[in-house]
Amino acid sequence: MIKSMEVVKVIKLMELEWRKLKQKTVISEIIIYCGIIMFLPMFFIKMVNVGFGQSYSTIIQLIL
Numbered sequence: 001m002i003k004s005m006e007v008v009k010v011i012k013l014m015e016l017e018w019r020k021l022k023q024k025t026v027i028s029e030i031i032i033y034c035g036i037i038m039f040l041p042m043f044f045i046k047m048v049n050v051g052f053g054q055s056y057s058t059i060i061q062l063i064l
Helices: 002-020 023-052 056-063
Strands: none
Touching: none
């Protein structure tokens, strides 16, 4: 019971802080960061692949 009340308080505080922020800016930054995270490994594979003799398994090990 006490934990659920704490969760409700935290959610209300998060809503209050969210209203203070520039919401469009935050959402656009999140979209940009997700795009970078999704496309950076593909760019890395294309740039490094020439030096590793077209071996994708070697490049995947480098990324991980």
